[in-house]
Each structure stands twice: as structure tokens, then as C-alpha cells.
Amino acid sequence: MxxxxxxxxxxxxxxxxxxxxxxxxxxxxxxxxxxxxxxxxxxxxxxxxxxxxxxxxxxxxxxxxxxxxxxxxxxxxxxxxxxxxxxxxxxxxxxxxxxxxxxxxxxxxxxxxxxxxxxxxNLLYLFFFFEFVVWTSLFLIPMGRSKKAASWYYGFSAAGSFMLLFAILMIYNANNGSFHISGIGSVTGTTQIIVFIFMSGAAFTKLGAFPLHIWLPKVLTNAPDPVSAVFSGGLEKLGAFVALLAIVNMGGIGFIIPSIDMYFGQMIIATLGALTIVFGTLMAIRQDDAKKLLAYSSMSNGGYILVGFSMLTSQGVAGGLYHIVAHAIASTAAFLAIAAVARVAGTTKMKELGGIIHKMPVTYMVYLIAIISMAGIPPMGGFISKWMIFQAVIDKGMIFIAIATVFGSIGSFLYVFRPLAALFLGQELPQFKKTVKEAPFFMLLPMIILSLLSVYTGVLPGVIIDFINKIFVDMQLNYNIVMNGFAIEGYTSGIEGVGPSLLNPLLIACVFGVGVFVAFLIFIVLKKSKKIDLMDTYTAGNFVYTEEHLHYSVDFYAPLERLYEKYIHIMKNFYKSLANKVREFGAFMKYFFFTNKPEITVFWIVALMVFLLWGDVL
Amino acid sequence: MIEILMNIGFGLGVATFGFVLQTAMGGINRKIAARLQKRRGPKWYQEFIDIFKLLSKRATSHGWIFDFGVIMALGGIIGTAMFMPITSSIVAFEGYDNFFIFVYLIAVGMLGMAMSASGSGNPLASIGVMRALTTMLAYEVPFMVVVMTIIKLTGTSSLTGIAVAQQTGDFNWFMIALPLGFIVAVMSLMGMLGKKPFETYIAPAEIASGPMVEYGGKQLGMLFIMHEITIFIEVSLFVHLFLGGAETIIMFLIKYFIVYAVLNLVSNVLGRFKIDQVVTFFFKWPLFFAVVQAMIAIHLGWVI
Amino acid sequence: MESTKYTQPVALSKKQVDRKWWEIGDFFRRNSLWMLMYCTGCCAIELPPAMTSAYDMERLGMGPMATPRQADVLLVTGYLSLKTLRRLIYTYEQMSEPKYVVGFGSCTINGGIYHDSHAVINQLDQYIPVDSYVAGCMPNTEAVMNGFVDLIELIKNKKANGWKNYHTNNAWYKKNQIDALGEVRIKDEFHQ
Structure with a gap:
């Protein structure tokens, strides 16, 4: 057919x-x-x-x-x-x-x-559809908690769209009036650099990467719960698509930095990607709203995609592509799980929630699998993509990028654990004992499918790796990921007698299963334990009757947050002062151009006319 | 099929070996510490007695997540230990002993334990988990930078591959080849093992042993087994990465003992850091040294 | 002379098997006693010398533990006022079984020098089962160590059955507790 x-x-x-x-x-x-x-x-x-x-x-x-x-x-x-x-x-x-x-x-x-x-x-229609997405999704956002988020989204998207349009027109100019998409790869010289900058800018706004990330947490927090999932899992990936066109398709930009064998343009992207990872991680750690936390985690994961792409090696680009799949699945599942909780509990603030697991065990398991994937722990999809990105980063020997990727990876344990501990686990708060119940079947169904896929992508990566190889062929890139049976071959060092690094996800999953089985055997043969209530807990001999007093959820990582809380508003302040400057500039212009005195207006009109005519004469 | 089953059996053997080795080693080191303090100290097999005693007791349980977390913790750690090479030739899954498996599969165990601890509903447990994760963020970054340097130099992330590269003379032992990195790794290892001064997340007098506050009986026993195997994994990782691995089991035992005993002695004379001190400590000098070492080794090519 | 012919081993009944396992468990339990120190009275000062190099209780496999869930032995070191008694009972009930109690000093035996105080209980044994006492005011450190060795002997001879008595005579213990305290669990000014 x-x-x-x-x-x-x-x-x-x-x-x-x-x-x-x-x-x-x-x-x-x-x-x-x-x-x-x-x-x-x-x-x-x-x-x-x-x-x-x-x-x-x-x-x-x-x-x-x-x-x-x-x-x-x-x-x-x-x-x-x-x-x-x-x-x-x-x-x-x-x-x-x-x-x-x-x-x-x-x-x-x-x-x-x-x-x-x-x-x-056709690049022009690509732009048209791009705008179509912006305009349709724009009106989905204000149906949630706040209308202001939509204006943030619009502001940044507009900037991104203009950058894309400018880049497209540059390409059009450079290719003698052809809007065909293959023209991206054939621009050269200064035009290439400008196109690269603007297309990356468009990708950064869509992906919510540093320094154009401000809209992402606002939108993902305030949009309706399903829309947040769509944005994080789906629409954000438009940015990854443009990034793929800009970073990978255009090839190396600028000169080669000899000691690490990287193009300067890609180096900048990798650095910004690394900053995205670090910023996203640090901000996610200190959020109290579960959706906002996941929003910052989306931002941080977007950084991984950028780092992967900018390495321009088989491992890196494939890792980035794999991360798109793994993150889309995991992040959608996590957002949906939080949405399911929000539907019955009425809030996503972690300090108001606790002990939801006792009423919503399936939702909890879905969230658990999603965060295991997001944190890059086997046997889930996120591990494979992070492994490939690590391989690529080491291969290039880029230490600072490596620090950022490791930091983001370990930091993700911190922030994904936060909702787990504060929202799902801990004391069961009395206000949720009656009202909360498990989500209906048709909400559980997509979540379970996503969880199974998370496991599938983490255990049998073969199908997706094949697809990625086909993409490489299709894009005429000289990359290839070799599958050795069920194992993925990592980078080959070129040092004699040293084979490529191997990763066999199926084996890892099996061995993990064996380990759990053994642990279960140990558990089951031993004496049965006595069931006790959650409130019957060690309090140093004190009698505590209030659940809230035994629930640790406010300021979870307070000692860590204290170390950097002075610096968190840098980017926000930057944009705020930028807005102020624009406003001042506007006031200045208004003072000169749009005064109440008609003679000044007439003078400027005449001056402009003279200028234009004069320009024409010249 | 038979071969895979053999391998899995072999892997389980490695995990058991690790458990027995580290439990005995723990007892011996308690004895050493006691002798330094002019005490007789416990029997060398004291830790076995402790664990079996715990397994024999009637425990209390705070619901299914409390038990499930413990099973996941022990299972994850056993699974990780199954990949661990003992010598360069004794390894259950040849070619698949990738370094990243140890770092990330161990995290499943940690996550299981953290989950179970939070599921107990005790705030001290959550505080302990918070501190454990924060400490992890601190020590893991410098350690990974050093290890990435090693992987870049040897060109493989297979643990036996790295060990063989040191044995065949391509490189000196990395404790000599990368002296700064070695110092960093020792400090990180102290953090990994939860030895003083980085045992902030246990802190018995302050937060009542942190994550373990609600455990007793078999759950605590299983966590003790998990803890012993974790230490086995981390110390052997160190032996393979920095001390040239081992050609024979005897060499492995000797190196293992030296590393563990020295760390134990060092930790016995130190006090405990506050949690923010742990973070600032690791992100100051160890990270700086790790970066300097990586710069020197990768970009300048100066490897002793 | 005994026959060397092979005889079919007699299958043990379930009770006997359980008993065997229990004995094996007892070996581990008596060689690894983890203490929870309830240091309300002056006798607690005898514990540091018992733990450190002078007497070194670690050679018996004993050591301090942080929470009642992990501990095997509850050390009640001295007098118990009514306020602390309810907390002691709460703590004792949180310990996982088998569990043992050692009472320190004359205060736990007959009230000691506080025997006529209205705020202090006289006999600890009325409220929770005590397995071993260390007499004296205050006891010598040797006596403390001796008390521990006694407890180990008791476990070996299956006589440290206080925790079982707490189950069988629970009504009696509860009655004594209520008589003395009014109610074990309280709602005071901190817990509305």
C-alpha cells in the first residue's frame, strides 16, 4: 500500500x-x-x-x-x-x-x-509548518494554570522562528534561489557560519537549551498536564530535528582545534550543551513543583542530545538520536504519571503530597521505570544513549564536557529521586487516604505501554540501532554503529591489540534478573516479617501522631542548594535587564519620534524621506 | 545456552567470593583497628556472625515497597558483582566487563535501597538518603574524570583490558603513571566506601544511621550483604584500575587487603565532615587535581 | 560395641528441626549482641570503659547500635522516672525479636536511692521483662562485663526468655504499665 x-x-x-x-x-x-x-x-x-x-x-x-x-x-x-x-x-x-x-x-x-x-x-514550507506548530501549541498552554507562560513561549519561539527564517533566506540566497532542504549542506564560507549560528539558535529555542531555556520550565509547569507531556516528549524534539540539520548535516564549522580534533562551531555547541546539562541539573535539584522539576530535567536531557550531536562521531550522533527516543519515552511516561497524580490529588507541589504509592502503586511503578531510564541506569533505554555519549566524549578527550555529562548523570539521580521520596513514598498523609485512588485503566494503558518500551529500548537496542544506521546512510554520513550479536560496539581506539568496548544490554538485563531472583530467594526463605504501620517508626522514644512531622519533603537537598542558591537568578536577571533595556530604548524612541508636537513628527518624516531618496540616488 | 548458564553460575560464584572475601576482610580490619587502640577486638569472622544473626531474627516490615526495595538493592548489587573480574583471566562474562556497567548497575542497588528507606516513612531515613546522594554527586565527578583519562589512554573501557594494559607494560600501574589522579581516586574511594570523613550519611549519633534507621532482622541482614558486596566491587574496581589488576588470585587478595587496610587505617584517625563540607571538599581540590591530571595526560601526553 | 552398619537416619519432626535451627540461631545471637543504650541514669558512665580498651566488649561481639530496630539488647542504665518509662516501653516494643533487657544498678532492681520517690518506678521487672541484672550502686565495670557474660550464658541455656514472657503475660505487664502511667502513649502539649 x-x-x-x-x-x-x-x-x-x-x-x-x-x-x-x-x-x-x-x-x-x-x-x-x-x-x-x-x-x-x-x-x-x-x-x-x-x-x-x-x-x-x-x-x-x-x-x-x-x-x-x-x-x-x-x-x-x-x-x-x-x-x-x-x-x-x-x-x-x-x-x-x-x-x-x-x-x-x-x-x-x-x-x-x-x-x-x-x-x-522545501525549507520555506518547513518554516511554515514550524510556525504552524508554534501557533497551535501556543493556545494550548494558557488553558492550564497561567496565561503568562504562553507569552514567554511566544517570545522565545518568535525569536527562534525569525532566526530560522533568516537562516533559510541565507540558504536560499546561497543556493541560487532554491529552497530545497539539501541546500543546507552546500553553503560555504561566512554564509555557512551565519546559517549555522541562526539554525542552532532556532534549535536551542525549541529544545530549551541554555541560554534560551527560560520559557521551557515556565511552559511545562503551567501548561495543562497532558500538554506538558506533549511538549517534553514530542514538540521539544522539533528542536532536536533542527539541531540535527544544523549541527550534523552542515558538517564541521570553523577551524579545527588540533588537540581535541574538533571543529570550533561544534565545540561551542558542545560547551553550550554542557552548560545546559549543568544548569538544568542544578535547577531541577531545587524545585518543589514536580512538573517544574521534570521540566528542568527535560532541559538537561536536551543538553545531552546537543553534546551527542556536536561530537560528530558515530557514537556521538547515534547516542544523541538514541537519547531522543529514550528521553521521549521516559519523559512522557514521567509527565503522565505526575499528571495522573495531579488529577486525583489536585496539586503537583511535593511539599503538599506524600505516600501516594499506597493508593497508586501502578502509577508509581511507571514513574520508577521512567526515572531509571532518565537517570541512565540499566536496564532502561537511557543507559544505552548515555553510554554512547560518554564513549564519544571520552574518545574526543574533552574533559570539561565529560565533567558536565557526569555531573548531569549523577545529578539526575538526585532530582529524579526527589518526587519518588517526597511525592510517592514517605508517610501517607491523611488528606490523601480517602480521596486518592488509582488511575482508571485507560490512563494506565499508555503509561504501561511507555514503561514496557523503556525496558525494550534498554534491553534490545538492535531495532533502533538499525534505524539509526539507516539514517546515517540516508544523510550520507560516514557513520556506523556495529552490532555484535546483541552487543553494541563502542568506540575503537585504534591502539593495537585493543578491541572495541562492548556493551550487551540483554546480558546486563539477564544478569540483573538473576541477581534479583537470588535476592528474592534469600528474602522468601527467611522468616516472614511482621507488618507494622507506617507511623510506628523510630522517633527516639517520642510519641508523634502527626504524619506531616514524620514526612521529610520540604527543601530536600537544602545543604546542597545552599551552596549555589546565590547564583541561580543570573540568566533570569539577564533577560529581565535586557527587557528593561528594550523598554528604555523604546521610551527613548518614543520621546523623539512620537511626541505630541506635530512639527517634530513632520521633521522626522521629511528627514526619513530625504534619507531614502538620497540612498536611492547613491 | 549451556554456556550462558555456566557463565551465570560462574558470576554467582564471583559474587559469593566477593561477599565472603569482604566480610572476612571487614572482620580482620576491625581486629587491626582494635589492636591499634590496645584492644583485643572481635573474632575475625565476627561480621559473618552479625549477618547470620540478623538473618535469623524476626523483622518488621513497613509495606511492600520496603521489602521490594531491599530485594532490588541486593539483586542489583549481586548482578553488578557478577561482572567483576577477579584476575585478568577469571572473569565471568569475558569482554563485557565494561567500566560503566559497574558505575551504573551499582546505582540500581543504591536506588533500591534509597527507595526502600524512604518507603519506611522515617524522616531520618530520607535525610540519610539525601546525604548519600549528595555525597555521591561529590565523589563521583572527580573519580569519573580520572577514570575517563585512563580509558582514553588505554583505549578500552573493559576492566580486564585496562588491567592487562598495565600488566603487559604498555603503561606503568596507573598509581604511578597518573600520580595526581591516584590521589584523587583514593579520596573518592573513601567517599564511595562511606569511610570517615565522608560517612556523613550514616552518622549514627546524629541521624540514627540514616537510611538504615528502620531496618532490623532479615532486611538489615540483606542490606549488610549488599554493603559487603558493594565494598568488594568498589575496592576491586580500584585494584584493577590503578594497581594493575592481578595475574593470580593471591596477588588479587594481597592488593585488595592492602588497599582496604590502608583506607581503614586512614579513616580511623579522621573525624566526620558536614555534608556541605563534603561537597565543597570534593569540588575543590580533587576535581582540580583530576582536571590537571587529565590535561597533562591527554593533551600533553605526559604519562610516567 | 556399636554396629558400624549403616542405619537409616531418623527423620526429625518439624519441632525438632525448628529446635535445631533455633540452636544455630542462638549461637549467632549470643555472639553478636548489639546494644541499644537507654542512658537515663548514672550507671551509663560505666559503659565507656566497658567499650574502650580497658575492657573491650567488642571481643564478645557486642557493639552499640543506633535504633531499637537494629538492636538485640536494651540496656537500661539506672533509674526510670515515669516520663522516661513510657518511652522505654515504646522503644522496647519497637525492637525486633528475639530481644533481651539488661538492668543496671540497684535502681532497676528495687529503686535504689530513689526507692521512696513519687516520680520514679522501683522495679523495672514489673513493666518490661528483664533478663539479666547488674547489681551495685554503681556497679563496677567488671560487674557490667560479668552481666553481659551472664546474658550470653542465659541465651546459651535458653533461659533468656523475657521477650516470650512479654507475649504470654502481656496482660499482666500492660496492667502494671497502665497502673503506673495512666496510659502508655500520651498526648502532651507537643502533640495535639
């Missing part, structure tokens, strides 16, 4: 319109349309993509051009999958929104835009 990609885009849009119409009549039914729609789109793209049935011919949208590339397919499958999984949550959250029908429509429209971005071969 063969279908054009435009059918999918049109179908998505049609589903969106249907969801709107039906949603006007009945809220829930409209949101169920989003489930049907996104599942159909995901199923269709994945099935046809793997069987080679997708085509880029256009019959209806004749003004655009599509091309089926492996990396576009890669991204499209991930993002539509994330949309499909998150859409299961829509019916349960739809009541909270002011405009439920509009929500369902925009949800589908942003998916359509994302697919358009991934398959457009």
Missing part, C-alpha cells in the same frame, strides 16, 4: 476539525476523536514507514514538496507516538479546560504541523 504524506497531514487536520465539531456537541467525544486520530496517524506512519509505503507526492497541497527521509520518519514516528499516548489522557482532563473543543482541535493541529516539519523538503 502506498500513501502520500500529505494524506496524513490532511487527515490529521480533518480529525482536528472533526474533534472540534464533535467537541462542541459533547466534550468527551471530541477528545476521544483525538485518541482515534493520533492513533491512526501513528499507526499509519509507522506501518507505511517501515514497509516503505510512504511517498512524498503531492496531489492536493501542490504548492509544497515532501520527501520521505529516514530521519524525518524517525522523528515523525516518535512524535506521533507521543501524541497518541498522551491523547489517552485528554478525556480525563477535558473538563478542566475552558475551551474543550478548541483544545482537541489544536492538539491534532499541532501534530499535523509537526509531521509537516519532519517531511518538508
Amino acid at each position: 502506498e500513501l502520500s504524506i500529505e494524506i496524513f497531514i490532511l487527515a490529521t487536520l480533518a480529525f482536528g476539525l472533526m474533534a472540534y465539531v464533535i467537541g462542541r456537541l459533547h466534550k468527551q467525544l471530541g477528545s476521544i476523536m483525538t485518541i482515534l486520530g493520533s492513533l491512526t496517524i501513528f499507526g499509519g506512519i509507522a506501518y507505511l514507514g517501515f514497509t516503505g509505503g510512504l511517498t512524498g507526492e503531492t496531489a492536493y497541497l501542490t504548492f509544497t514538496q515532501f520527501e520521505i527521509s529516514e530521519f524525518g520518519l524517525f522523528f515523525a514516528i516518535i512524535v506521533s507516538f507521543v501524541f497518541a499516548m498522551v491523547s489517552f489522557f485528554n478525556p480525563f482532563f477535558i473538563k478542566q479546560y475552558k475551551y474543550p473543543a478548541l483544545y482537541s482541535m489544536l492538539f491534532m493541529f499541532s501534530l499535523a504541523g509537526a509531521i509537516g516539519v519532519f517531511f518538508s523538503s
Whole structure:
């Protein structure tokens, strides 16, 4: 079977319109349309993509051009999958929104835009779809807690879009009026550097990387809970897509730094990626809101993707691509788990929550698996990608980047553990003993699927590695990841007699399973323990009857936070003072140009006319 | 299939060996410390008695996560130990003893223990976990930088590969080849083992032994087994990375004993840091030395 | 002369097997006594010399522990006022079984010099079961060590059964506790 990609885009849009119409009549039914729609789109793209049935011919949208590339397919499958999984949550959250029908429509429209971005071969229409995503997702955000977050998102996205547009026009100019996507790789000289800077800028804004990260935590905290999951797992990956085009596709930028064998441009990206990791980690550690914490963790993981890409080695780029998969799955699962808790408990503030596990064990397990993957611990997907990125960083011998990656990796244990300890574990607070109950089956279903996939990507990486190899061939890159049976080959040093480093995830998972089995045997043969209440706990002989007093959740990492809390507002203050400067500049302009005295206005008009005419004469 | 089962059996043997070795070593070192303080000290097999006693007692349990965490902790650590090479030829899964497995698979055990401790509902346990994780953030970064230097130099992240590179004479033992890095690694190892001055997260008089506050009976016994195997993994990691591994078991035992005994003696004369002191300490000199060592070794190529 | 012919070993009953396991467990338990020190009275000052190089209790396998869950022996070192008694009972009930109690000084035996105080209990044995006493006011450090060795002997001879008595005679102990304290668990000004 063969279908054009435009059918999918049109179908998505049609589903969106249907969801709107039906949603006007009945809220829930409209949101169920989003489930049907996104599942159909995901199923269709994945099935046809793997069987080679997708085509880029256009019959209806004749003004655009599509091309089926492996990396576009890669991204499209991930993002539509994330949309499909998150859409299961829509019916349960739809009541909270002011405009439920509009929500369902925009949800589908942003998916359509994302697919358009991934398959457009015309850069101008790529930009059009890019903007389409921004504009549709923009109105999803204010349906949550705060409207202000949307303006932050808009501000940064606008900056990113303009940078992308500028880069595209530069490419257009350099390629004699061709908007084709392959033109990115063929620009040279100063143009190349400018295009690189602007495209990376666009990627950084979308990915929420330092120093353009301010919007990400605001949006992910304040957006409706399912939308946060979509942003973190799906729409953020648009940034990774642009980053892949800019960093990998354009090749090395600038001169080579001899001692580490890296291009200067890539070095800058890697440094900014490393800063993103460190900033995200440090900020995530001190958050009290579980969603905000996960938002900063998304930022930090985006840094890993950038570091991986900028290494420009097989291990690095493959690690970055693998991290996109692993993080999309894990982060969506984590956000969904928190959303499920927020639905019944009414808050995501960790200091107000505690002991949720006793009522929501499945949600807890989903969250646990997700954070194991996010922290890069085997046997989950995140381990493999982090391992490959580590390999690449060591291979290049970049010490400071290595420090950042290690710091982010160990730091992620700290912050992902925080919601685990404060929100799920600890004392069961009395206010949740009655009200909280496990999420319904249709909310658990996507979460369980995501958890299983987290394990699958961590145990059998073969399918995804094959896909990544196909992407390398498709992008005409000279990279390749060799699979040795079930094992992934790491970097080969070139030193004689030393083979490549091997990682066998299946073996690790088996051995871990054996270990747990042995531990379980030890546990089960020994005397059964006496069940006691959570409140019956060591208090140095004191009698404590209040659960809150025995629940440690406020300022969890206080001693560590104290060490850097002076420095956390640097970037925010920078943007604030930048805003002030812009405002002052505007006031200054206003004073000169738009005064109440007509003669001054007339003078400026005349001056401008003279200037323009004079310029024309020259 | 048979081969894999053999290997797994072999791996379990390594884990058991590690447990027995470290438990005996722990007893012997308690004896040494006692002799230094003019005491007779316990029997050398005291730690075995302690663990079996704990396993024989009737424990209390705070719910399923409390038990599940303990099983996950011990399971993760046993799994990690199964990958550990003892000598360059005695290794259960040849070629797969990747350094990163030890660093990250051990974390499963740690996560399990932390989860179980928090599940007990005691605030002191959560404080202990917080301190343990913070300490981990402190010591792991300089240590990883040093190890990455070694991996870059030897060109392999396989532990036996690194050990063989030192034995065949491509490199001196890395304690000689990378003297600054060695000092850093010793300090990090002290942190890993939770020896004074970095035992802030146990602190019995302050937070009532931290994560272990609610454990008694078999759960505590299993955590003790886990603790012994963890120490085995960390010390042998150090032996393979910096002391040239071992050709024979005897050499391994000697090196292991020396490393553990020296660290024990050092820790016996030190006091305890506060938790923020631990962090600032590790991020000051050890990290600086580690970076200097990496710069010298990788970019200048000066390896003794 | 005994026959050398092979005889079928007699299968042990479940009770006998349990007993064997219990004896093995007792060996470990008596050689590894972890203490929880409830240092309310002056006798606590005898513990440091017992622990350090002068008497070195570690050679018996004993050592201090941080929480009641981990400990085997509860050391009650001296007089117990009513306020501390309820906390002692709470602590004792948190210990995991088998558990033992050692009473220090004459205060735990008959009230000692506080025998006529309205705020201090006289016989500890009325409230929680005590396995071994160390008499004296205050006891010598040798006596303290001797008390520990006595406890070890008691465990060996299966006579340290205080924790079982606490189960079987629980009603009696509870009655004594309530009589003295009113109620064991309290809601005072700190716990509304």
C-alpha cells in the first residue's frame, strides 16, 4: 500500500476539525476523536514507514514538496507516538479546560504541523509548518494554570522562528534561489557560519537549551498536564530535528582545534550543551513543583542530545538520536504519571503530597521505570544513549564536557529521586487516604505501554540501532554503529591489540534478573516479617501522631542548594535587564519620534524621506 | 545456552567470593583497628556472625515497597558483582566487563535501597538518603574524570583490558603513571566506601544511621550483604584500575587487603565532615587535581 | 560395641528441626549482641570503659547500635522516672525479636536511692521483662562485663526468655504499665 504524506497531514487536520465539531456537541467525544486520530496517524506512519509505503507526492497541497527521509520518519514516528499516548489522557482532563473543543482541535493541529516539519523538503514550507506548530501549541498552554507562560513561549519561539527564517533566506540566497532542504549542506564560507549560528539558535529555542531555556520550565509547569507531556516528549524534539540539520548535516564549522580534533562551531555547541546539562541539573535539584522539576530535567536531557550531536562521531550522533527516543519515552511516561497524580490529588507541589504509592502503586511503578531510564541506569533505554555519549566524549578527550555529562548523570539521580521520596513514598498523609485512588485503566494503558518500551529500548537496542544506521546512510554520513550479536560496539581506539568496548544490554538485563531472583530467594526463605504501620517508626522514644512531622519533603537537598542558591537568578536577571533595556530604548524612541508636537513628527518624516531618496540616488 | 548458564553460575560464584572475601576482610580490619587502640577486638569472622544473626531474627516490615526495595538493592548489587573480574583471566562474562556497567548497575542497588528507606516513612531515613546522594554527586565527578583519562589512554573501557594494559607494560600501574589522579581516586574511594570523613550519611549519633534507621532482622541482614558486596566491587574496581589488576588470585587478595587496610587505617584517625563540607571538599581540590591530571595526560601526553 | 552398619537416619519432626535451627540461631545471637543504650541514669558512665580498651566488649561481639530496630539488647542504665518509662516501653516494643533487657544498678532492681520517690518506678521487672541484672550502686565495670557474660550464658541455656514472657503475660505487664502511667502513649502539649 502506498500513501502520500500529505494524506496524513490532511487527515490529521480533518480529525482536528472533526474533534472540534464533535467537541462542541459533547466534550468527551471530541477528545476521544483525538485518541482515534493520533492513533491512526501513528499507526499509519509507522506501518507505511517501515514497509516503505510512504511517498512524498503531492496531489492536493501542490504548492509544497515532501520527501520521505529516514530521519524525518524517525522523528515523525516518535512524535506521533507521543501524541497518541498522551491523547489517552485528554478525556480525563477535558473538563478542566475552558475551551474543550478548541483544545482537541489544536492538539491534532499541532501534530499535523509537526509531521509537516519532519517531511518538508522545501525549507520555506518547513518554516511554515514550524510556525504552524508554534501557533497551535501556543493556545494550548494558557488553558492550564497561567496565561503568562504562553507569552514567554511566544517570545522565545518568535525569536527562534525569525532566526530560522533568516537562516533559510541565507540558504536560499546561497543556493541560487532554491529552497530545497539539501541546500543546507552546500553553503560555504561566512554564509555557512551565519546559517549555522541562526539554525542552532532556532534549535536551542525549541529544545530549551541554555541560554534560551527560560520559557521551557515556565511552559511545562503551567501548561495543562497532558500538554506538558506533549511538549517534553514530542514538540521539544522539533528542536532536536533542527539541531540535527544544523549541527550534523552542515558538517564541521570553523577551524579545527588540533588537540581535541574538533571543529570550533561544534565545540561551542558542545560547551553550550554542557552548560545546559549543568544548569538544568542544578535547577531541577531545587524545585518543589514536580512538573517544574521534570521540566528542568527535560532541559538537561536536551543538553545531552546537543553534546551527542556536536561530537560528530558515530557514537556521538547515534547516542544523541538514541537519547531522543529514550528521553521521549521516559519523559512522557514521567509527565503522565505526575499528571495522573495531579488529577486525583489536585496539586503537583511535593511539599503538599506524600505516600501516594499506597493508593497508586501502578502509577508509581511507571514513574520508577521512567526515572531509571532518565537517570541512565540499566536496564532502561537511557543507559544505552548515555553510554554512547560518554564513549564519544571520552574518545574526543574533552574533559570539561565529560565533567558536565557526569555531573548531569549523577545529578539526575538526585532530582529524579526527589518526587519518588517526597511525592510517592514517605508517610501517607491523611488528606490523601480517602480521596486518592488509582488511575482508571485507560490512563494506565499508555503509561504501561511507555514503561514496557523503556525496558525494550534498554534491553534490545538492535531495532533502533538499525534505524539509526539507516539514517546515517540516508544523510550520507560516514557513520556506523556495529552490532555484535546483541552487543553494541563502542568506540575503537585504534591502539593495537585493543578491541572495541562492548556493551550487551540483554546480558546486563539477564544478569540483573538473576541477581534479583537470588535476592528474592534469600528474602522468601527467611522468616516472614511482621507488618507494622507506617507511623510506628523510630522517633527516639517520642510519641508523634502527626504524619506531616514524620514526612521529610520540604527543601530536600537544602545543604546542597545552599551552596549555589546565590547564583541561580543570573540568566533570569539577564533577560529581565535586557527587557528593561528594550523598554528604555523604546521610551527613548518614543520621546523623539512620537511626541505630541506635530512639527517634530513632520521633521522626522521629511528627514526619513530625504534619507531614502538620497540612498536611492547613491 | 549451556554456556550462558555456566557463565551465570560462574558470576554467582564471583559474587559469593566477593561477599565472603569482604566480610572476612571487614572482620580482620576491625581486629587491626582494635589492636591499634590496645584492644583485643572481635573474632575475625565476627561480621559473618552479625549477618547470620540478623538473618535469623524476626523483622518488621513497613509495606511492600520496603521489602521490594531491599530485594532490588541486593539483586542489583549481586548482578553488578557478577561482572567483576577477579584476575585478568577469571572473569565471568569475558569482554563485557565494561567500566560503566559497574558505575551504573551499582546505582540500581543504591536506588533500591534509597527507595526502600524512604518507603519506611522515617524522616531520618530520607535525610540519610539525601546525604548519600549528595555525597555521591561529590565523589563521583572527580573519580569519573580520572577514570575517563585512563580509558582514553588505554583505549578500552573493559576492566580486564585496562588491567592487562598495565600488566603487559604498555603503561606503568596507573598509581604511578597518573600520580595526581591516584590521589584523587583514593579520596573518592573513601567517599564511595562511606569511610570517615565522608560517612556523613550514616552518622549514627546524629541521624540514627540514616537510611538504615528502620531496618532490623532479615532486611538489615540483606542490606549488610549488599554493603559487603558493594565494598568488594568498589575496592576491586580500584585494584584493577590503578594497581594493575592481578595475574593470580593471591596477588588479587594481597592488593585488595592492602588497599582496604590502608583506607581503614586512614579513616580511623579522621573525624566526620558536614555534608556541605563534603561537597565543597570534593569540588575543590580533587576535581582540580583530576582536571590537571587529565590535561597533562591527554593533551600533553605526559604519562610516567 | 556399636554396629558400624549403616542405619537409616531418623527423620526429625518439624519441632525438632525448628529446635535445631533455633540452636544455630542462638549461637549467632549470643555472639553478636548489639546494644541499644537507654542512658537515663548514672550507671551509663560505666559503659565507656566497658567499650574502650580497658575492657573491650567488642571481643564478645557486642557493639552499640543506633535504633531499637537494629538492636538485640536494651540496656537500661539506672533509674526510670515515669516520663522516661513510657518511652522505654515504646522503644522496647519497637525492637525486633528475639530481644533481651539488661538492668543496671540497684535502681532497676528495687529503686535504689530513689526507692521512696513519687516520680520514679522501683522495679523495672514489673513493666518490661528483664533478663539479666547488674547489681551495685554503681556497679563496677567488671560487674557490667560479668552481666553481659551472664546474658550470653542465659541465651546459651535458653533461659533468656523475657521477650516470650512479654507475649504470654502481656496482660499482666500492660496492667502494671497502665497502673503506673495512666496510659502508655500520651498526648502532651507537643502533640495535639
